[in-house]
Amino acid sequence: xxxxxxxxxxxxxxxxxxxxxxxxxxxxxPVASLLDVIFLSVITGAFHLDGLADTxxxxxxxxxxxxxLVIFD
Numbered sequence: 001x002x003x004x005x006x007x008x009x010x011x012x013x014x015x016x017x018x019x020x021x022x023x024x025x026x027x028x029x030p031v032a033s034l035l036d037v038i039f040l041s042v043i044t045g046a047f048h049l050d051g052l053a054d055t056x057x058x059x060x061x062x063x064x065x066x067x068x069l070v071i072f073d
Contacts, residue, residue, distance in 0.1 A: 015039075016036055016039060016043075023035050
């Protein structure tokens with residue numbers, strides 16, 4: 001089976017890059033950055049944000065090591 005993770009990552013990166021270039025023509029950089037994150041969330045179904053939130057929860061949480069490893073339903 002062929003692994004296409006690299007190809008998909010390149011396609012998503014190109015889409016976000018093109019979107020960023022277009023948005024920067026209309027709005028200042030902070031607004032464009034926010035719109036880039038929203039665009040990335042829309043095209044990926046916020047898949048990457050779920051992992052980021054889980055990582056931040058585990059690393060920055062104020063619980064014990066065991067609490068960080070618990071998966072909530």
